Amino acid sequence: MSTDAKVEKYEALRLGYLPIVALTIRHTIPPSSQMSQSLTLELLKGVQTVSLKFTGLRQLRLANLGPGSSCLMNISSVAQDQWEGVRYRVFNGEQDLTLSFYCVDFEFSS
Numbered sequence: 001m002s003t004d005a006k007v008e009k010y011e012a013l014r015l016g017y018l019p020i021v022a023l024t025i026r027h028t029i030p031p032s033s034q035m036s037q038s039l040t041l042e043l044l045k046g047v048q049t050v051s052l053k054f055t056g057l058r059q060l061r062l063a064n065l066g067p068g069s070s071c072l073m074n075i076s077s078v079a080q081d082q083w084e085g086v087r088y089r090v091f092n093g094e095q096d097l098t099l100s101f102y103c104v105d106f107e108f109s110s
Contacts, residue, residue: 017072018043056104063098
């Protein structure tokens with residue numbers, strides 16, 4: 001799998017294994033287009049909250065999320081697969097929480 005500038009910038013943050021503060025899933029049904037799904041994940045890094053927003057989700061899998069759950073988010077480019085605009089694969093690198101999906105785009109802020 002190849003990488004791109006956005007993935008490299010995310011990896012440079014070196015977030016590591018962080019507690020989940022909030023996870024929000026939104027469904028949008030535009031009047032003249034297909035339904036879309038987005039996910040916002042807020043992680044606690046020290047006293048700071050890091051927010052990751054993913055748009056255009058496909059194949060969302062979520063299991064075993066509970067109070068005190070932590071995750072190690074991995075993002076990789078799958079743009080070379082040319083799957084209807086899907087550009088990224090996102091998954092939790094730890095076994096205690098299942099969180100994985102493909103998405104069109106993502107952004108992050110702290």
